[in-house]
Amino acid sequence: MSQHMIAIDLDGTTLNNQSKLTPLTIQTLQKLDHMGHLVCIVTGRPYRTSKEIYQVLNIVTPMVNFNGAYCHFPDRPEWLASYYHELDREIVFDLFNRQDELGIQLVCAEGKERLYTSSMNLPESPYYPAEDASYQKLSRQTLIHNPIAVTLFTSEADQIPIQKKIMASYPNQVSVRTWGGEIPVLEVVSKNLHKAVGVKTIADFYHIPRQNILAFGDEDNDLEMIEFAGHGVAMSNAIQPLKDIANDITEHSNDQDGLAHYLIDYFNLSFN
Structure with missing residues (x-):
């Protein structure tokens, strides 16, 4: 399968209701990473409260913070596509x-x-x-x-x-x-910043076509990202406006490993 970018929101999507990563979610995202797909955190959180999640996942990819205002590659300050937009x-x-x-x-x-x-x-x-x-x-x-x-x-x-x-x-x-x-x-x-700006920046840098972008979210700040992605997926616990524009909806919620189960089915993953 050709390389895909998998853009994942954190709260209400990748994390459970205790704001934690489950073992199945970690295993699934690491498997996709090892397969050569680009798993990217795209969150409204600042880096200081998403850094630990990035480290636990142990993936080496760029990420987006502050709803698209900050796009960077942790520990690689020389990454050419990085940006951040200041507010007066x-x-x-x-x-x-x-x-x-x-x-x-x-x-x-x-x-x-x-x-x-x-x-x-x-x-x-x-x-x-x-x-x-x-x-x-x-x-x-x-x-x-x-x-x-x-x-x-x-x-x-x-x-x-x-x-x-x-x-x-x-x-x-x-x-x-x-x-x-x-x-x-x-x-x-x-002005005009949202998660899709960061997703497009990363996808363009790695020459990943739009149809190979999967995005997962649950809230108002995920709307542009879900709409931009070639395959936008709303969580079953997502707000209705997001479900209305998504290409698909997960069967399970964020508190039931909905992201992991969807990706396992989509990529036909198996674990030894």
């Missing part, structure tokens, strides 16, 4: 100053390796591990460079109204995506 830090400070007006509970600005937060009282979450020493209080003295993304914590009911206000305030500068789940957030990145 003045937008961060403006959102910080407008927290009460907009109904934002917490502002987190993300650099490549460091988090700047309006409050050190962060929610318990795999995205913000308590033992992480890279957090700094957000201020003009600490955030001296443009970040890659800004995460805004809100109530789920307020997400869409806040999203519209932010888009109206910076119409030619930002894209804003919603994340649901236990900790609903908005993620702000530079």
Whole structure:
């Protein structure tokens, strides 16, 4: 079989409901990697909270973070196709100053390796591990460079109204995506960035035709990637708009090894 690119979202897709990789998922993705296919993590997470997952999978491929704002090859800074798109830090400070007006509970600005937060009282979450020493209080003295993304914590009911206000305030500068789940957030990145930008960059670099791209996702921030892929697959636990545009839907959820089972069937894998 010709080389395929397999673009995998993490939360709600590759990871189970405890944000963990299962043995079957690891075995399946490593098998595909050994067969010469390109297994690439494409996530909204920063690198600092996806690095361990990449290392556990033990695959040597590029990855995409921040919903397409950062495309890189871990430990290979010379990789020619790498990029990252910054966000003007003045937008961060403006959102910080407008927290009460907009109904934002917490502002987190993300650099490549460091988090700047309006409050050190962060929610318990795999995205913000308590033992992480890279957090700094957000201020003009600490955030001296443009970040890659800004995460805004809100109530789920307020997400869409806040999203519209932010888009109206910076119409030619930002894209804003919603994340649901236990900790609903908005993620702000530079205009016209999404996961498909990173997927296309990697596929073009390795000369993988679009029809050989498989992509798996479950949420709003996976829409462009699923639509772009030659074979876009929505998880059975995915939001309905994603299922509506996908080429296929997994039989099992992320908490039932849905990704692994689908890939085993698709590539007719067998394990000794």
